[in-house]
Amino acid sequence: MELKEKLISSFMAFEERIDVHSELHDLRTSALKNFETKGFPTKKEEAWKYTSLNAILKNDFTVFPKKDSAIEFSQVKKYFINEIDTYKVVFIDGIFSSHLSSTTHDGIDVCLMSSALTKPKYKMVIDTYFNQIASKDDSLTSLNTAFACEGAYINIPKSKVADKPIEIMYFSTGNESALMVQPRNLVIVGENSHVQIIERHQSLSENPVLTNSVTEIFAQKRAIVDYYKIQNDSHEANLIDNTYVSQQKESHASVHTFSFGGNLTRNNLNFYHFGERLTSTLNGITIIGEKQHVDHYTLVNHAEPNCESFQDYKGIFSDRSTGVFNGKVFVEKEAQKTNAFQKSNNILLSDKATINAKPQLEIFADDVKCSHGCTVGQLDETALFYMQQRGIPKKEAKALLMYAFSNAVIENIKIPELKQRITTIIAMKLGVKLGFDL
Amino acid sequence: MLSIKNLHASIGDKEILKGIDLEVKAGEIHAIMGPNGAGKSTLSAIIAGNENYEVTEGEIILDNEDISELAPEERAHKGVFLSFQYPVEIPGVSVTNFMKTAINETRKANGQEEMPANEMLKVIREKSELLEIDRKFLSRSLNEGFSGGEKKRNEIFQMAMLEPKLAILDETDSGLDIDALRIVANGVNKLKSDKNAIIVITHYQRLLDYIVPDFVHVLHNGKIVKSGDASLALELEEKGYDWIKQEQEA
Known part of the structure; x- marks a missing residue:
């Protein structure tokens, strides 16, 4: 069965499994209908002229992993920027891992979308924000909306500064021979509030993975949101990231995307101004x-x-x-x-x-x-010769030039550990060890 | 120290050097002068190993070893330094970090340990004082937004840091005002010893008032057509290069 048919036919069974109120049911149903009409995008569409999903869609993806997979922190420690000084919302094969996570409700909410979507106390927030800025027209966003049930839910109330960066991490284990996951994140940053978020999708095997993720970010008046996406995934991992940012007056929202790996990565990044x-x-x-x-x-x-x-x-x-x-x-x-x-x-x-x-x-x-x-x-040959002349071997000289080239963006990273991490990943990508950080 | 024998070189189909012979001993300063297009910068680029030029004949011997097949960095590790006529801007890499990398790569190539950080700082302080370089300057991106004079001063600062055996100064005087010229020349003179050698490439005699050469060579049309002592530079200044050209054509 083709992936599209498989998804559509599994929708009813999916909805039966989760506890939803009727507004959400209507949202999901109309989103599914939109996906059903439009299907996966093809190169015939102007917006997808240079990116083809055809080869990926041929995989026989499992859309609802059955197995509960456990991972020890020590196995995945290297993917986090900090062991202690970050909040963590961690998912394994699309399922929340309380074991690896470090959530909070102390003044700010850093927790689960599944709770937010189902618990009465979040209903008002969900009614106000969920699927409000995400496109109702885009087929992949609709597909995500139809199946949205899990992800990170972050709500920073008025005049609060999140005391630590938040790491949102999606691991896939490879326990399924091919896995499709559809995380859904909601980030609300209140008036005068400030948050730093790092999102990463990481496959721990070489089995094919397709992630179709949607993130909605709301920056209220004078809010500051720094959002970092690290994309350094395995060779068989594919990511379609749909991020929608809604900004109120005098807010500052930034999204930094570091794409160093994966098979296919598509970043749909949308900013809308309301002030x-x-x-x-x-x-x-x-x-x-x-x-x-x-x-x-x-x-x-x-x-x-x-x-x-x-x-x-x-x-x-x-x-x-x-x-x-x-x-x-x-x-x-x-x-x-x-x-x-x-x-x-x-x-x-x-x-x-x-x-x-x-x-x-x-x-x-x-x-x-x-x-x-x-x-x-x-790369500028004259610059290479100049550096070689000073004793820097060609490979290192090239790396240095590439660092220099990326530097304006690296300089903008506000979290020191992350800056260090990005620099290290770049050095690894370029196959050099430099005696300093830029 | 340096012995160039019958050096021919070309870029594409165009032959630029047509048989250069040059002997440079430790402790000597040689000046190479000549009109525009004579091949002066080509000669310096070829000694440093620029791969845009092809050596078609002859050899470049440094301390009894033919270096003409070596990569630019390997020549640098053996003590060849070229002060560029147009130093390259490298945004995002500070002068200090660039020097640290250059020094430690050279030490690594020569089987030495990395220079300890405190020693590095000490040397940087000493050498920057020698070239009258402001400390703030060292944390700026290499050559980015530097004035012509600052770039040249920074080249000589790097020379001071790397302590080369053979330094080639390619048109180091161009773009320098009189104060900067004095500082640069003073720096070069302090770095001079009986163990190293310097080749000064220049169009004008001006720099040679400050850095006094033992030998002056005139390069014309890819060949050294005249050699002499420091007085030859003065004669050239007075008579101009047409004199050499006419002599050649006669």
Whole structure:
């Protein structure tokens, strides 16, 4: 049976298993209907022109893993940035692991979507926020909505600073020969509040995995949200990440995406503005090789005056890897005095690597500052010779240049341990050991 | 120390060096002068190992070893230093981190331990004082946004840090005002010893007032056409390069 049919036919059984109130049932049913009509996206659609899911969809994915899988912390310790000083919401094959997690209800809620969706005390919040900013039109988001039952639920009330970063971690064990998971995260950051979140999907085997994840983030007035995505997954792991950010006035929301691994990664990152004088930041570093594929598909919807958005994506592609950057900036008529900047810089290290970069600016206001720039190049030979002349071997010199190239984005990481971690991953990717951190 | 014999080199199909012979002994300063396009920068790039040029004939011997097939970093590890005419900007890598990497890679290649951090700091302090470099400057990205003079001073600072056996200064005087020229020349003179050698490549005589050469060679059309002592530089300054050109054509 094809994956689409398998998903649709399992929907009723799925709904019977979970305890849902009727509003959610209606949401799910109409979402499933949308997916049923549209199906998985194909290359015929403009938005998926450079990314094909065909090969992946041929796997016989298990959509509801039956086995309870246990992992010891020591086995996966290396994937966390800190043993103690972070909150952790951890899932194994889509199922919450209380054993590996460290949640809280002390002043802030860092817990489970399954609780939030089913317990009466969260009902009002869920009614207000759940599926409010996520697209009802996009087929993959709809597919996620139809089956949404588990993920991280984070609610930081008014004027609170989350005292530690939050790590959201999805492990897949490989106990299923092929696994599809659909995490659903909801993040609400109240007025004047501040939170730092790190999200990672990690397969612990070489069995195929398909993750279709949806995250909704709400940044209220003057809230500060720093969201980091680490994508350094195994060769058979595929990720479709759909993230929707809703911002109120004077808020600062940033999403940093570090794509270093996986077979296919598609990041649909959408920012919507609902207030003035707010700032959106979208940063990314992509370093891939072999036949890996990473597609960044961003949208910033400027709907209010005096807002700013900054996009800075760096990509380094070797072997036969392929990258896509499609950055859409929409400036509505009311959004005067908008500052919108977009940059996509790419280095191709091999003749067979490809990058497709496509900025799209649609501007309907007349008093705005918008810019975009895409570059594609090779490493600067003169700079390499210069460094070699000072005694730095070619391999290290190349790595240093690539570090330097990514540095503007690395500098923006606000969590020191994470910055260290990203630097280490980059050094590993480049196969060098440098005597310092940038 | 350095012995260049019948060196021919080309870039693409174009022959740029057409048989250079040059002997440089420890303790000596040689100046190579010549009009634009004579091959001065090519010669320095080839000694340093720039792979854009192809050596078609001849050899480059450093301390009895032919280095003409070695990679640029291997030559650097053997003590060859080239001060670039146009130093490259490397955003995101500080001067200090760049120097640490360069020194430790060189030590590693020569079978030495990494330089301890406190010693590194001490050497950096000493050498930056020698070149009158502000400490804040060292934490800036390498050459990024540096003025022409700062870039050149930074080149000589790196030379001081690496203590090369053979230093080639390619047009180090270009872009320098008189104060910067004095600081750079003073630095070079302090680094000079009877164990190392310096090749100064310059278009003008000006730098040679400060760094006084033992020998002056005139490069024209890919060949050394005249050699002499420091007075040759003065003569060139007075008569211009046309004099050499005419002499060659005659």
